[in-house]
Amino acid sequence: MMKLNLLEKLVQYRRLGNxxxxxxxLSLGSWITFGPNLSLNxxxxxxxxxxxxxxxxxxxxxxxxxGLAELMMGEALRDFRREELVISTKIFWGGDNPNATGLSWxxxxxxxxxxxxxxxxxxxxxxxxxxxDPDTPIEETVRAMDTLIKQGLIFYWGTSEWSAKDxxxxxxxxxxxxxxxxxxxxxxxxxxxxxxxxxxxxxLFKRHQLGTTIWSPLNSGILSGKYNKGIPKNSxxxxxxxxxxxxxEEKIQKVKKLSSIAKELNCSMxxxxxxxxxxxxxxxxxxxxxxxMEQLSENIQASTVxxxxxxxxxKKINTCLKG
Numbered sequence: 001m002m003k004l005n006l007l008e009k010l011v012q013y014r015r016l017g018n019x020x021x022x023x024x025x026l027s028l029g030s031w032i033t034f035g036p037n038l039s040l041n042x043x044x045x046x047x048x049x050x051x052x053x054x055x056x057x058x059x060x061x062x063x064x065x066x067g068l069a070e071l072m073m074g075e076a077l078r079d080f081r082r083e084e085l086v087i088s089t090k091i092f093w094g095g096d097n098p099n100a101t102g103l104s105w106x107x108x109x110x111x112x113x114x115x116x117x118x119x120x121x122x123x124x125x126x127x128x129x130x131x132x133d134p135d136t137p138i139e140e141t142v143r144a145m146d147t148l149i150k151q152g153l154i155f156y157w158g159t160s161e162w163s164a165k166d167x168x169x170x171x172x173x174x175x176x177x178x179x180x181x182x183x184x185x186x187x188x189x190x191x192x193x194x195x196x197x198x199x200x201x202x203x204l205f206k207r208h209q210l211g212t213t214i215w216s217p218l219n220s221g222i223l224s225g226k227y228n229k230g231i232p233k234n235s236x237x238x239x240x241x242x243x244x245x246x247x248x249e250e251k252i253q254k255v256k257k258l259s260s261i262a263k264e265l266n267c268s269m270x271x272x273x274x275x276x277x278x279x280x281x282x283x284x285x286x287x288x289x290x291x292x293m294e295q296l297s298e299n300i301q302a303s304t305v306x307x308x309x310x311x312x313x314x315k316k317i318n319t320c321l322k323g
Contacts, residue, residue, distance in 0.1 A: 014285065026055055028296075031061070043072045044076045057285055063093035063130065074120040086126065087124050087126070089126075103136045108144040125155045159184075183210075187214060192223070210282075217273055218273055254320055261317060271302040
């Protein structure tokens with residue numbers, strides 16, 4: 001039986017795609033972590049703890065809390081040496097103004113400058129196109145990203161939830177226009193959502209060594225097992241009713257089966273689910289979202305579980321997922 005040393009710091013580092021940048025295999029997101037119910041002190045505590053465990057990558061977006069998440073992170077970042085961190089933000093939903101949404105050259109530049117002001121930074125390491133924009137030519141977005149890089153406002157750029165076809169188009173345009181191609185994509189990836197990473201993006205990994213900063217490794221908490229007996233009061237699915245459609249009886253039954261494997265490994269269901277994501281060599285980093293220090297401490301220990309996911313365990317997991 002496996003025993004976890006809860007004091008051990010085992011967060012490792014991986015290259016982000018074909019770049020020279022190294023990011024911690026686990027990272028801290030701000031969509032949930034920096035929510036309106038958390039104080040600045042809570043945010044600082046979470047970031048400091050994550051950093052002390054080896055996490056160097058912190059993810060954000062202009063849309064999170066309508067800019068509040070960036071403001072809170074900006075205050076917390078004053079306690080760190082900038083060069084020791086990798087900071088990202090995402091541009092798409094910047095406001096109600098018709099030019100404050102999407103991936104136009106205008107919004108990309110203005111959105112980045114507004115994010116930097118809130119973050120109190122001179123640059124972000126990573127900038128993501130938060131979603132594809134059918135109203136803006138991909139070439140316009142690629143050229144805007146290249147300009148931001150040359151201005152020193154961002155170092156690397158990528159996409160989030162883009163199709164493989166559109167990402168390939170961005171690479172093609174960058175080559176033809178002698179501009180900077182994308183380095184990474186930020187897709188959802190977990191035991192219940194596997195198609196993009198494991199099938200659709202296969203050619204991108206082979207041809208371009210695309211990096212990935214995956215989100216929702218617990219499928220909005222469902223893979224933690226907390227919803228096996230219903231939706232607890234004040235839980236995420238209770239607070240955010242629009243996510244309740246994610247919870248199905250089929251998923252609950254699969255989580256119950258998976259829980260027996262977690263028990264066998266002497267780890268939590270959350271740790272098993274996160275470690276499973278880390279097992280995929282095409283995952284550069286798994287973004288953790290947390291609403292408490294207890295959750296963050298537990299989930300970071302997923303790094304210690306990865307070595308125990310041998311072929312036998314992975315086969316058992318796949319059997320559970322097939323139903």
